[in-house]
Amino acid sequence: MADYEIPDDLSFTHEDEWVRREGNNLVVGITDFAQQQLGDIVYVELPPVGSTVSKGDPFGVIESVKAVSDLYAPVSGEVVDVNTDLAEHPEAVNEDCYGDGWMIAIAISSEDELESLLDVPAYRQHVDDRSD
């Protein structure tokens, strides 16, 4: 069985995104499980700074050699920062999904929305449920 890194200090979504709170913003990326499932990532499409995203709606696209997948917003709010390096170096998502592979930062508009995020044990269970 493959091993998946799940850092202690993050929260997660059912769609395999991680979020890290930085002040009033949430930094968003995809988890180690997600990047391993996708395989070699060759293209990432992200929204521009200043756009707004809605919780649960697609905010971007990530493509591996074989497949196209949507990225889902973990919360609603304005996009305040975007990792533009991923346009040139999408492989950063494979190499460092919790660091250089971050995707966007969203200004939190509703603290209530954070309550539906998964903590580490809940996310680990969600991964285990799909692993063989």
Added chain:
Amino acid sequence: MSSLLRTPLYETHRRLGARMVEFAGFEMPVQYRGVLAEHAAVRERAGLFDVSHMGQIELEGPAAVATAEHLLTRPVASLAPGRVRYGLLCNAEGGVIDDVTFYRLAPDALLLCVNAANIEKDWRWIARHSPPEAGARNRSDETGLLALQGPLAARVLDRVASPAASALGRWAFARLAVAGRPALVSRTGYTGSDGFELYVASSDLVAVFEALLAEGEPLGLVPVGLGARDTLRLEAAMALYGHELDETTSPFEAGLGRYVKLARGGFIGAEAIARRHAAGETRTLVGFELLVPGIARAEYEVAHGGRTVGRVTSGAPSPTLGKSIGLAYVPPDLAGVGTSLDILIRGRACAARVVETPFVKTTPQPTGTGGQ
């Protein structure tokens, strides 16, 4: 996934860390370490593929050659024993039932290698058009198939094959002992790199695979899954049935006219293909590269001057070129190299340009003449 078929190498793939996916009813490895690394290994060193899901149909008997001549778009009688050709099975309307390789095993015996997804269909078609004297047999279940591809493939194979495989010329085959097991080995492949395909009994498949892996790994050989198989064949602009080809496709629009011997006639579909070709094809398969970031996937629309003019059949990043490439059907007047096209990616028009194919030029061909 219990209803899926597995090759004898299933446990080996799992042990090697493969991710398994459904393909044509089989549970097959899509990748081991990663598509890009496996792709690069084949282009630079060597890769080993389990493609035992593909089908094998034999014809053996006094009517075998005449039957094959009736079924295939290329001549069979002129094919010398020890040689293999690529050709098409077509229906009466000139549509492609399957693209196959066929081996002249003996004066009265042939082996056809067919696509996994088409085994049952091809078998029904061939059986229907074969008299008992053609001795048609579906040997797919008892036959394993490995592909050993890459510039170091001959060096790897020579370490375990007797006599040496490197003497084989392109499109030649011979019966060798590989790791002590009988194997039919052809200098063919589906990657655009030099290499071999090895037909072995299903019961010998694991032993031959393990021997090639053990001998090859010190030279940089890796196991390769279907993911890289697809990007490799796309760089070589080789058709994939179900993408570039189906039963409505005419061989000429697919760029496969050179595999159709219209002057010969007498094969199923010959009249219809000649008629469609004389009337002028309505679409042509072209290779394109994207000029902006993104990936053109199969089924995306192709536009020109704001009007939809065609459809992408295959698309992927080319690991060798570092560009995004694809194949698409477009009207013949838009097929010229350099023509500007737009690929509609999630509704956005992305600039593309028609380029020459193959996208990646094949490696120098072997000079051996074995099997001639």
